[in-house]
Amino acid sequence: MKVRVSVQLKSGILDPQGKAVEQGLHGFGFEVEHVRIGRLIDMDVPGTDPAEVKAKALAMCEKLLVNPVMEKASIEVL
Amino acid sequence: MRVAVPVFPGSNCDHDALHACGTVMGWETIPVWHQETRLPENTELVFVPGGFSYGDYLRCGAIAALAPIMADIKRHADAGGLVLGVCNGFQILCEAQLLPGALLRNESLRFIHTDVHLRVERADLPFTRAMKPGAVFQVPIAHAEGNFTLDPADLADLEARGGVAFRYCSPRGEIGASHVPNGAMNGIAGIVNLRGNVLGMMPHPERAVDPRLGPTGGLGVFRSLAEAFAGV
Numbered sequence: 335m336k337v338r339v340s341v342q343l344k345s346g347i348l349d350p351q352g353k354a355v356e357q358g359l360h361g362f363g364f365e366v367e368h369v370r371i372g373r374l375i376d377m378d379v380p381g382t383d384p385a386e387v388k389a390k391a392l393a394m395c396e397k398l399l400v401n402p403v404m405e406k407a408s409i410e411v412l
Numbered sequence: 413m414r415v416a417v418p419v420f421p422g423s424n425c426d427h428d429a430l431h432a433c434g435t436v437m438g439w440e441t442i443p444v445w446h447q448e449t450r451l452p453e454n455t456e457l458v459f460v461p462g463g464f465s466y467g468d469y470l471r472c473g474a475i476a477a478l479a480p481i482m483a484d485i486k487r488h489a490d491a492g493g494l495v496l497g498v499c500n501g502f503q504i505l506c507e508a509q510l511l512p513g514a515l516l517r518n519e520s521l522r523f524i525h526t527d528v529h530l531r532v533e534r535a536d537l538p539f540t541r542a543m544k545p546g547a548v549f550q551v552p553i554a555h556a557e558g559n560f561t562l563d564p565a566d567l568a569d570l571e572a573r574g575g576v577a578f579r580y581c582s583p584r585g586e587i588g589a590s591h592v593p594n595g596a597m598n599g600i601a602g603i604v605n606l607r608g609n610v611l612g613m614m615p616h617p618e619r620a621v622d623p624r625l626g627p628t629g630g631l632g633v634f635r636s637l638a639e640a641f642a643g644v
Binding site: 346347348350351354398399401403404 | 470471474478506507512513514516517518519520521559561562563564595
């Protein structure tokens with residue numbers, strides 16, 4: 335099954351990259367705030383049970399994909 | 413005195429480490445490829461060098477932390493062996509959970525290469541024992557991700573247990589945000605684990621040890637290690 339893991343910096347963590355992009359958008363006249371840059375990880379995970387596949391993806395987050403000091407993730411089974 | 417320097421694809425300070433430990437200090441210093449599963453027998457210090465291991469893919473140090481040699485480095489650390497991680501080596505030790513925290517992108521978003529001053533916050537460690545508490549020394553930094561970060565509660569714990577080994581400071585030892593090059597919380601440049609045998613730091617003491625190449629502000633760390641090994 336196709337799985338999409340979305341990794342974001344936790345809310346308290348400074349995101350200088352997001353800030354730079356926000357300033358860039360302001361430069362074009364867009365009214366925008368709280369821009370945060372994250373990472374999308376798409377993958378095929380064997381299995382047919384969405385709950386089971388999601389559990390596998392969660393284990394991957396804990397082992398490698400997410401650093402809990404600074405990041406959080408959401409998992410979507412597509 | 414035997415030093416192992418693990419070498420990952422993308423390490424680029426491994427030769428600085430080999431030069432400092434081998435040529436300058438005269439220690440037996442052995443490069444160890446990341447695919448190895450065992451450190452050389454009787455390794456006393458593991459020097460995890462700087463660089464861009466695995467191209468900084470995913471997060472700095474995240475892939476290197478899973479390399480085959482890391483299991484034996486963890487075993488070495490668990491047994492009380494000394495581990496020094498510099499720059500990317502510090503990032504690797506954090507990702508391997510040998511040290512707490514994480515190194516985020518510099519506040520300025522820029523790669524910074526400059527000399528900084530560090531204040532010795534812990535002078536009782538194998539890495540610092542030849543230095544005086546509060547002493548100031550000058551070493552270079554060269555990184556894009558050196559912005560040390562930790563949850564507020566864990567940061568308070570780290571400070572309370574004396575986990576901060578080095579802090580960025582002015583040439584006279586003053587602490588303050590204007591002396592922190594990268595945005596690191598509490599101006600933290602280097603930390604040590606609870607047991608005091610694993611130290612990670614962003615600045616490069618190994619690049620400031622040879623008078624033929626420039627200033628030698630980093631020698632304090634190596635003289636300390638020499639004392640520790642001699643059991644003085």
